[in-house]
Amino acid sequence: MNINLQYTKAFVSEQELAENTQKAIAANKLLHAGTGKGNDFLGWIELPNEITDDFLTDLQSKANKLRSKIDVMITVGIGGSYLGAKAVIDSLSDSFAAYNGSKPAMLYAGHNIGEDYMAELVNFLKDKSYAVTVISKSGTTTEPAIAFRILKADLEAKYGKEEARTRIVAVTDQSRGALKTLADQEGYQTYVIPDNVGGRYSVLTPVGLYPIAVAGFDIKALVKGAQDMAKITSENNSENPSVVYAAIRNALYNKDFNIEILANYHPKLHFMAEWWKQLYGESEGKDGKGIFTAAVDFSTDLHSMGQYIQDGRRNLFETVISVAQQKYDMRVPATADDLDKLNYLAGRHIDDINKNAELGTVLAHIEGGVPNIKIEIEKVDEYNIGQLIYFFEKGCGISGYVLDVNPFDQPGVEAYKRNMFALLGKPGTEGERDKLLGK
Ligand code: PA5
Numbered sequence: 001m002n003i004n005l006q007y008t009k010a011f012v013s014e015q016e017l018a019e020n021t022q023k024a025i026a027a028n029k030l031l032h033a034g035t036g037k038g039n040d041f042l043g044w045i046e047l048p049n050e051i052t053d054d055f056l057t058d059l060q061s062k063a064n065k066l067r068s069k070i071d072v073m074i075t076v077g078i079g080g081s082y083l084g085a086k087a088v089i090d091s092l093s094d095s096f097a098a099y100n101g102s103k104p105a106m107l108y109a110g111h112n113i114g115e116d117y118m119a120e121l122v123n124f125l126k127d128k129s130y131a132v133t134v135i136s137k138s139g140t141t142t143e144p145a146i147a148f149r150i151l152k153a154d155l156e157a158k159y160g161k162e163e164a165r166t167r168i169v170a171v172t173d174q175s176r177g178a179l180k181t182l183a184d185q186e187g188y189q190t191y192v193i194p195d196n197v198g199g200r201y202s203v204l205t206p207v208g209l210y211p212i213a214v215a216g217f218d219i220k221a222l223v224k225g226a227q228d229m230a231k232i233t234s235e236n237n238s239e240n241p242s243v244v245y246a247a248i249r250n251a252l253y254n255k256d257f258n259i260e261i262l263a264n265y266h267p268k269l270h271f272m273a274e275w276w277k278q279l280y281g282e283s284e285g286k287d288g289k290g291i292f293t294a295a296v297d298f299s300t301d302l303h304s305m306g307q308y309i310q311d312g313r314r315n316l317f318e319t320v321i322s323v324a325q326q327k328y329d330m331r332v333p334a335t336a337d338d339l340d341k342l343n344y345l346a347g348r349h350i351d352d353i354n355k356n357a358e359l360g361t362v363l364a365h366i367e368g369g370v371p372n373i374k375i376e377i378e379k380v381d382e383y384n385i386g387q388l389i390y391f392f393e394k395g396c397g398i399s400g401y402v403l404d405v406n407p408f409d410q411p412g413v414e415a416y417k418r419n420m421f422a423l424l425g426k427p428g429t430e431g432e433r434d435k436l437l438g439k
Contacts, residue, residue, distance in 0.1 A: 003241045007372035012251045020247035021238045027401035038408030043196030048226035063213035071128040075211045076110040077135035078143045080199025085211040087275035091268045110144030131167040137193045139177020171206050200279045218382045225386025233394040242394035250402045257317045262295045264321045283407035299357045310368045317371040325379040326351045
């Protein structure tokens with residue numbers, strides 16, 4: 001993995017970058033010393049090195065056993081309890097896995113409160129053999145809890161309580177929360193989310209690893225990528241890519257570039273960007289500060305958001321994920337009549353066209369006043385995705401400390417919950433509802 005700042009040079013001076021690099025190195029030291037803000041949630045730093053081979057072998061073999069008997073696996077969770085798994089699974093899966101009969105199909109629930117979504121899901125599952133992984137660190141989150149109620153009842157009605165039990169895996173806190181109590185009562189296979197790892201930093205715990213293993217991907221290679229990146233990003237110097245990323249983001253933020261757009265040119269990375277958006281948005285957006293995170297899929301979104309990025313309000317910067325090698329070989333065919341005048345491209349790789357779209361866009365956007373950070377990965381496989389995940393996690397911890405926020409809490413998420421519970425008439429919220437309706 002390589003981070004290239006060549007397209008930010010017109011926007012940030014060497015001195016500004018150097019100052020922020022020093023701050024980022026200090027932040028990296030603070031993370032490793034464990035004495036900064038939110039230091040009870042730093043378990044993710046050493047996590048890849050603490051995962052044992054035996055643990056991964058056992059997880060993979062349990063996942064394989066389940067895999068062989070199901071058509072569909074439903075991962076129930078929201079935010080950090082589903083985005084990482086979905087990001088990795090989508091990145092590694094065939095683009096048409098949902099339609100080509102691949103088993104198990106990986107589906108999700110509990111990440112919305114969609115009545116039609118749940119009704120259609122249960123309807124779809126009628127003639128399928130399926131299993132559920134329910135993931136909630138707190139064990140009390142409303143969205144997944146409602147979805148799980150529905151799926152648990154459906155599984156029990158379909159298979160009976162005993163068989164249903166073998167098809168449910170719970171990933172939750174070691175000792176607290178309603179999901180833990182239920183899992184103990186029902187005797188579900190349970191995996192633990194460590195206390196010191198927050199939701200959005202948990203993809204390398206069973207929160208992500210178990211669904212990824214059920215989907216059939218190599219979790220050892222994923223963890224190996226993260227381990228290697230953990231080593232690289234433990235260095236306190238200006239070569240550390242997470243230091244570089246945190247430094248340039250903060251240098252740009254200080255110059256009022258307060259919206260970061262993650263742009264990918266590889267359609268399978270769409271959900272990596274969703275995961276990244278949550279990681280950085282939820283970690284940094286607090287105390288009236290923080291870069292707003294957005295994402296685009298190029299070249300698709302060049303035909304929708306391209307106009308704004310080129311020409312709208314100048315407070316944006318882009319971080320481009322560029323994938324060096326593709327998995328397949330496909331080229332532009334020649335035609336006899338050349339009606340579309342594209343024969344000059346005949347025989348060239350589709351990815352060659354894509355790379356020129358990428359370079360052309362980067363050059364146009366910097367010309368239009370949009371700094372570009374380029375992150376290059378070799379290919380989309382378990383190892384490289386593992387590296388990318390850890391690189392972004394470390395960059396986020398460092399960047400949050402440079403910004404002087406606690407990157408490991410999310411107090412703002414509670415506000416909507418309080419209102420929703422009061423509006424729904426949750427016992428104990430009496431009086432609140434009328435006040436809210438009065439507004
Ligand atoms: O990053 C976070 O902490 C959040 O996005 C949580 O993952 C999300 O709110 C789900 O929480 P829980 O796993 O407790 O159900």
